[in-house]
Amino acid sequence: MVPRMPMPSQVLRAGARWRQLPSYPGINMRLPLRPGRPLSACLASSTSSSPAARDPSTTYSPPKPLPQPHQHQKPSLKRRAATVLVIGIVCTSIGFAMSIAPAIPTIKGVLNPPTDEETLAMFVPEHDQEREVEEFIDNHPLTRELRSRAEFSESRPHLKIPQPFRGYNLTGGTLMGPGRVVVPPVTFAERGGRSLVSISYIGDELCGHPGIVHGGFLATMLDEGLARCCFAALPHKVGLTANLSINYRAPAQAGSYVVLRAKTTKVEGRKAWVEGRIETLVGEGEQPVVLAEATALFVSPKQAAVSSDYPPLPAFYVSPTWSSRPTHPPEPTYAVAYQRVGTC
Structure with a gap:
């Protein structure tokens, strides 16, 4: 998790007491306070565990943005119209074929009567x-x-x-x-x-x-x-x-x-x-x-x-x-x- 910079006058709650911390550069996380532990010790521990404290020559760079999930693009109006047209033609053709199927023997009987x-x-x-x-x-x-x-x-x-x-x-x-x-x-x-x-x-x-x-x-x-x-x-x-x-x-x-x-x-x-x-x-x-x-x-x-x-x-x-x-x-x-x- 990338640490966040504390806001000025950030208020921390330790046990049942409230303490106000000044702004410290490089500190980007909430400080865990335990009852009976001095606030300075918590700050020293957090500062020493940050990357800037371990390596003074290292400069802080903002975190890279997380990859966004792929968003489905809506097809164009022409493509949607063409899809509807094709589906309509196919359904109409199937319905027409089913409707004339019973009439095929009759048509054959008219055009080619038995001898x-x-x-x-x-x-x-x-x-x-x-x-x-x-x-x-x-x-x-x-x-x-x-x-x-x-x-x-x-x-x-x-x-x-x-x-x-x-x-x-x-x-x-x-x-x-x-x-x-x-x-x-x-x-x-x-x-x-x-x-x-x-x-x-x-x-x-x-x-x-x-x-x-x-x-x-x-x-x-x-x-x-x-x-x-x-x-x-x-x-x-x-x-x-x-x-x-x-x-x-x-x-x-x-x-x-x-x-x-x-x-x-x-x-x-x-x-x-x-x-x-x-x-x-x-x-x-x-x-x-x-x-x-x-x-x-x-x-x-x-x-x-x-x-x-x-x-x-x-x-x-x-x-x-x-x-x-x-x-x-x-x-x-x-x-x-x-x-x-x-x-x-």
Whole structure:
């Protein structure tokens, strides 16, 4: 400990008495006083123990300052702003990635829908009724006949709709399930959009009158089936209903198998005319009962024309309000009359 210089008239306490000391150069400490010890002896002892008393040639120098502890310097405003910005970007990126992660399968399903062959393996029956209906359709003579014809391709079009979108689709979600359309319809489409055959089972929860399928549901089946028939014949592979005329021929019984048959009769530019019918599914050699007949006109919207910079969207996803997308140059108008083939 470095001794301190005593202040003038420093007061020392010895035992119960107070004594006043004059200022002595070189003395820099309190003098320990003991009862019974003279003050002069204490001063002599302290003076002789100081460095100046031991070596007269030594001059007194003030003590060196003690090293100060390292003080943390506050970063500049720019550095703090940059740190906050980087942390914000990282947290935002992580949050954005976590938010879009569940949507990645949906985006893939929209941009890359499953092929016709892949849709056939996407449905797995879960209930006894579904297994029974699936087995009946799969082994029916009409199904085997259409599978043997090379010009037809088999698929389940409703399963091309991504799972998150099916809840907002009437025929692919709302009307699908036990008691309604029990299994996804099996569809056979002829190349070039010439004709289409679809086999379905209608449950007992789609009735208007008890035991009779609602006519609005049959109209929905005809609207969708006839449109799907001509998609491949239209320039942009999608069409909107411009006109639909239906004639009901017989009541459709609930809990029965039906067949929808459609044929494209004419294509002119962006327009396609289609006719079709819904009839009962019967065995070989039996005469089906026609339940409803329809004719329709479908028009491919101009907004469906997309440039090569944009991948074509699936038919269920194209919206007629997308007018901001670039379009192809006008295509020449043409007319095609398809010749009737067989009884389809």
